[in-house]
Amino acid sequence: MFKRTLKLILLGSMMYLPASSQDLWDLQRAVEYALANNISVKQQDLQVRFSNLTLKQSRSSQLPSLNAGTNVGYRFGLTENPTTGVLEDNKFFSGGLNLQSGVDLFNWFSKRNAIEADRYTLEADKEQVKKIQNDVALNVAVAYLQVLLAKEQANISSVQILQTRTQLNNTRSRVDAGALPELNAVELEAQLARDSAAFVASQASVNQFILQLKALLNLDAAVPFDIVTPPVDMIPVEPLAELQPERVYALALANLPQQRVNALRIQAAGKTVEAARGAMYPNLGAFGSLGSNFVNFKERPIYNQVITGYAPSGLKVDLGGGTIYDVQRPLTADGTTVITFIQADPLGDQLRQNFGQSIGLNLSIPLFNGRNARTNWEKSQINVEQLQLQNQESERQLKQDIYAAYNDAVAAIERFNANQKSVEAAQRTMDFATKRYDLGLLSTFEMINSQNNLQRARIDMIYAQYDYVFKVKLLEFYKGQGLKL
Numbered sequence: 001m002f003k004r005t006l007k008l009i010l011l012g013s014m015m016y017l018p019a020s021s022q023d024l025w026d027l028q029r030a031v032e033y034a035l036a037n038n039i040s041v042k043q044q045d046l047q048v049r050f051s052n053l054t055l056k057q058s059r060s061s062q063l064p065s066l067n068a069g070t071n072v073g074y075r076f077g078l079t080e081n082p083t084t085g086v087l088e089d090n091k092f093f094s095g096g097l098n099l100q101s102g103v104d105l106f107n108w109f110s111k112r113n114a115i116e117a118d119r120y121t122l123e124a125d126k127e128q129v130k131k132i133q134n135d136v137a138l139n140v141a142v143a144y145l146q147v148l149l150a151k152e153q154a155n156i157s158s159v160q161i162l163q164t165r166t167q168l169n170n171t172r173s174r175v176d177a178g179a180l181p182e183l184n185a186v187e188l189e190a191q192l193a194r195d196s197a198a199f200v201a202s203q204a205s206v207n208q209f210i211l212q213l214k215a216l217l218n219l220d221a222a223v224p225f226d227i228v229t230p231p232v233d234m235i236p237v238e239p240l241a242e243l244q245p246e247r248v249y250a251l252a253l254a255n256l257p258q259q260r261v262n263a264l265r266i267q268a269a270g271k272t273v274e275a276a277r278g279a280m281y282p283n284l285g286a287f288g289s290l291g292s293n294f295v296n297f298k299e300r301p302i303y304n305q306v307i308t309g310y311a312p313s314g315l316k317v318d319l320g321g322g323t324i325y326d327v328q329r330p331l332t333a334d335g336t337t338v339i340t341f342i343q344a345d346p347l348g349d350q351l352r353q354n355f356g357q358s359i360g361l362n363l364s365i366p367l368f369n370g371r372n373a374r375t376n377w378e379k380s381q382i383n384v385e386q387l388q389l390q391n392q393e394s395e396r397q398l399k400q401d402i403y404a405a406y407n408d409a410v411a412a413i414e415r416f417n418a419n420q421k422s423v424e425a426a427q428r429t430m431d432f433a434t435k436r437y438d439l440g441l442l443s444t445f446e447m448i449n450s451q452n453n454l455q456r457a458r459i460d461m462i463y464a465q466y467d468y469v470f471k472v473k474l475l476e477f478y479k480g481q482g483l484k485l
Helices: 002-016 027-037 039-060 110-176 182-217 245-255 257-278 347-353 372-438 444-479
Strands: 065-075 078-080 087-089 092-106 283-297 307-318 324-332 356-364
Touching (some): 039 110, 110 182, 245 257, 372 444
Antiparallel strands (some): 078 087, 092 283, 283 356
């Protein structure tokens, strides 16, 4: 059993010790890597680019519009000649060219306010990037501290194994010499097995927390990875006297990106209200256009015929007043009706002859459009109120978190001081127990119990110490000092 336990110890030690070629990461490097590779940060960067394009488009909407167009088609039967406006029973190709422009002259500053809303939205999205970066950095720091705590627990477990193994070796020597019964050695072997299992479990926790840290860094799980493990006593922390919650809260309101995001989104929503109000009033604009048309008749022969007379066509025209006139048709020498053949002018001549322009003003007066404009205005007002309430809730939650972190830090330092005294007392008890055990005045069970009490006291002290460090670091983060270990 002793050999099996020793194998467990060696296996755990191999798992715990980093490879010599393995690179060690400190907190700053981990945070920088996470910020460069985190998916959420990249997604928000894309949102900033999207908002920037929206702002550019909004600004460009103030410029005059300019559009060119052309059309071409084949007409047949009774159709209008676009160059003359006359209905003709003919077959021909027709086309046109046009250039149109328009501009808003006055729209009650609706576009200008929309531009301001988009500008505030862009600034809010930029601050949101910083907010996400802060969240990522905080999450990485928490995971980093969890790895450090797990390693401390593994160290305590390894020390416990060494102590138990030393006790077992001494006891085995005395058992072999006949000074102690075999039961003493068996009980210590069982304790060594329990200590080894605790060490393996603590090392599994280390590996699990390292895996979680890798996930935050967006680092492949198969990549060798370990962190720098500074002693917890060497981690700089600001005195609690400098971290009074009201002062930290005031600094957090001024420094944290989330609060600036809220303020900018409220400003953007306010400008959206003004833009929506402007859409309910008349809009004055100007327009202008240039254009020309052309036709291309199928070529036909043109006859020079002499009209010799007129004959009734069978058609009549009523010009009013009760008088009806017969419509006469011209006759040629051979008695047939005169037919006029048309041949199109050259393209360039047509474009010059048919060239036309227009310029003017237009006034759009919204009278009734299904309450769309007014509903949009009322919705934008409600949105402002929602954002204001969200900001109030955010500030309330921030204040509560700061006070909770401060109270937890005070409780943690008190627990640490108490546990430190508990460790000292447990260590003295263990020293006396070891001496009495060596003299045969204490049972193995009692000695193991003293040893376990010492281990629990050490773990409780480490927990309290890391909890205190984390809460203070959280307060420093709220204060705007960043995260440093």
